[in-house]
Amino acid sequence: MSGALKSILNNIKQNSVYVAQTSEVQRNEALRSIGEKLWQQRARIFEQNEKDMALAVEQNLPDTLFKRLRFDEAKLKEVLAGIEELISLPDPLERTLLMRELDRGLVLRRISCPIGVIGVIFESRPDALVQIATLCLKSGNCAILKGGSETANTNRILHELIWEAAVESGIDSAYLTLLESRSQIGDLLECEDSVDLLIPRGSNEFVSYIMDHTKIPVMGHAAGVCHVYVDRSADIELALSVVLDAKLQYVVVCNTAETLLVHEDIAGEFLPALSAALAGRELELRGDEKTASIIPCTPATEADYGVEFGDRILAVRVVPSTEEAIRHINRYGSGHTDAILSSDEASVGMFFSLVDSASVMHNCSTRFADGYRYGFGAEVGISTGKLHARGPVGLEGLTTYKYQLRGEGHIVAPYATGEKKFHFRDL
Amino acid sequence: MSGALKSILNNIKQNSVYVAQTSEVQRNEALRSIGEKLWQQRARIFEQNEKDMALAVEQNLPDTLFKRLRFDEAKLKEVLAGIEELISLPDPLERTLLMRELDRGLVLRRISCPIGVIGVIFESRPDALVQIATLCLKSGNCAILKGGSETANTNRILHELIWEAAVESGIDSAYLTLLESRSQIGDLLECEDSVDLLIPRGSNEFVSYIMDHTKIPVMGHAAGVCHVYVDRSADIELALSVVLDAKLQYVVVCNTAETLLVHEDIAGEFLPALSAALAGRELELRGDEKTASIIPCTPATEADYGVEFGDRILAVRVVPSTEEAIRHINRYGSGHTDAILSSDEASVGMFFSLVDSASVMHNCSTRFADGYRYGFGAEVGISTGKLHARGPVGLEGLTTYKYQLRGEGHIVAPYATGEKKFHFRDL
DSSP states (O other): OOHHHHHHHHHHHHHHHHHHTOOHHHHHHHHHHHHHHHHHTHHHHHHHHHHHHHHHHHTTOOHHHHHHHOOOHHHHHHHHHHHHHHHHSOOOSSOEEEEEEEETTEEEEEEEEEOOEEEEEEOSOHHHHHHHHHHHHHTTOEEEEEOOGGGHHHHHHHHHHHHHHHHHTTOOGGGEEEEOOTHHHHHHHTOTTTOOEEEEESOHHHHHHHHHTOSSOBOSOSOOOEEEEEOTTOOHHHHHHHHHHHHHSSTTSTTSEEEEEEEHHHHHHHHHHHHHHTTTSOOEEEEOHHHHHHSOOEEOOGGGTTOOOOSSEEEEEEESSHHHHHHHHHHHOOSSEEEEEOSOHHHHHHHHHHOOSSEEEEEEOGGGOSTTTTTOSSOOEEEOOSSSOOEEEOGGGGEEEEEEEEEEEEOSHHHHHTSSOOOOEEO | OOHHHHHHHHHHHHHHHHHHTOOHHHHHHHHHHHHHHHHHTHHHHHHHHHHHHHHHHHTTOOHHHHHHHOOOHHHHHHHHHHHHHHHHSOOOSSOEEEEEEEETTEEEEEEEEEOOEEEEEEOSOHHHHHHHHHHHHHTTOEEEEEOOGGGHHHHHHHHHHHHHHHHHTTOOGGGEEEEOSTHHHHHHHTOTTTOOEEEEESOHHHHHHHHHTOSSOBOSOSOOOEEEEEOTTOOHHHHHHHHHHHHHSSTTSTTSEEEEEEEHHHHHHHHHHHHHHTTTSOOEEEEOHHHHTTSOOEEOOGGGTTOOOOSSEEEEEEESSHHHHHHHHHHHOOSSEEEEEOSOHHHHHHHHHHOOSSEEEEEEOGGGOSTTTTTOSSOOEEEOOSSSOOEEEOGGGGEEEEEEEEEEEEOSHHHHHTSSOOOOEEO
């Protein structure tokens, strides 16, 4: 790999402790300065964004991507509102998570602190750059950013303004770095000694690629295969409303339902009602044999289960029991979010206990699985990993802790011989 | 890889939820049965251990290893006391970590739960098998164990008795699996779909090898390079006592000090006092030029810093300031445990804030960095990683959490349009 980047990242790692030790007041002031500078210099931002937009036109980029590239006054105002909200959130650092007297005069504290250096690789949207950079600042972390080439000009000016405002506010210059060449991604993935955490934001293939090519811990999710299970005791009207919301409210996102499981005792009533409710709405149902014996649908194959369609397609399966629904979910699901619609507390309890997913839901839509909707304010992403942070991840997921032990000359020897004993008293 | 093991682990993964959903009472009863069965069947255990000991004699294994192999009545009693203590610890599962009403009738809970399937690879000591198996049971996890071949017979009988007692108590048979052939380690490392976490316990080389050869998250530490820094304001008597304890109380363990940093203003007084205190004790000092100008020592080279000697050797360096001591530690340390001996609160605060290690200590020995001494009861190990669990890891490190959201038919659509608003109220 390129020695230059390695050396840059080593330096950032060494200096990350100076970003980590900033006070809440300093970090919030820097966030305020960033917001002000972005607003003052908005003409420069829009000018650079126009360049990216013009290049996109030249290159005939698809309309959906085009929309994501745009960074205009409306987008800027959204971004600034996000910064205001971030400032208002409680400090995630210096929280005392545990305080225990081990013996007279020997006091242990567990204190929250930043993770250190976080690499974030994201596609297109320039507002993501601002969001990530400010989340990392609020949590005292250094951020290494690599954005998409389609917004290179916008990213460059945003990075410059944010970095300047932060440094002018007294934040160490190691705080923010923008990587601009694609080849640097490969180099970044090899810097496990300097980078503590990687957060890739993009397609499943992209996230999987990152996870497979680095020793650095990765936070994120490669797939969102969410299920809704309609139990025999479900309220039909409630179930129709929730299934339609979970599948159709926003089809391309990760917390959208991909598979519908229906208890056989209610299938004869629920499926025809679903069919009727879908009249005039575009949705392809791919059902198993039992489903096909009740309503018209495309025949499902094994390959339709466990797929994130990201489209107006819903796999459907009739199951003989809640146990079988749970087995299906644990086998084909991605551990993201799964819902049970039921009036039977025993089924709900079993579902909550046995479904091995980051979020389990009862009588509500899978679409609620989201950092903002969970009340975390800013969201880093949603994790389907089980370690560190699981489910929607807020600022807390960007922190770790350290133990601080204060003594008065205490040594281990007398405790090892039994001459002295610990008394462990939480303070 | 062998399809057989992959299929076995897949099955364990699917059934791990049945171990996860056991109650505290069930798990504690199973632990009690395990203790009783091990005691009742002790003759069989000792008989198998004799076989391992006889093989060790045949193979001329070194004395230190020989001692670690022995599993006699004294060792069994220690192990049983450990199980009793584990039973008395509070349940790490089903703890409500957050409870928040998002809107009327829509309540979010974050509940602690087991990680799932944990692979533990350990060397020699058969008591480690019992300790790990019971820690995993208390935390509702399935354990896949691979022990050293030197204790194959002892491991086999211990595994059989623990598994039997647990299953007779109603724990799912997926709970405990013993791998017996060395080739299965490679297979295990490839099972990232079925194994949620790996805990390797052994030499640095061994742990590094595991970390480098798997996509499964690994908890542990590859190196323990701990520092003691004697600040200019340190109390000389206190500093002598703590340095001797940190270095010599037990030299081979990971929380032992490897490098001593001394402020130049106190070096002229402290180093001769240290030299005098070491009279009659075997300890090789490897000092930099300034150290060598004050006391007799072996000249240190760059290669002596950042080394875990695991031996009666201490690297020594004189530093001009607390800042430089911190820079040295962050550069050469392993992020395990580092101590400052000082009477100056400003220096201590800077050290606590800027040293990027799992444990930082003031006026006490690095040897306190240990799960038992921190009051966690049972210890899984010490982690120098920053994600999930850091420092000494107790039962809490074997748990994760899931979000449980309960609604009354709530759907996202009206919140997306702004028709309804969340009110986020912690309960």
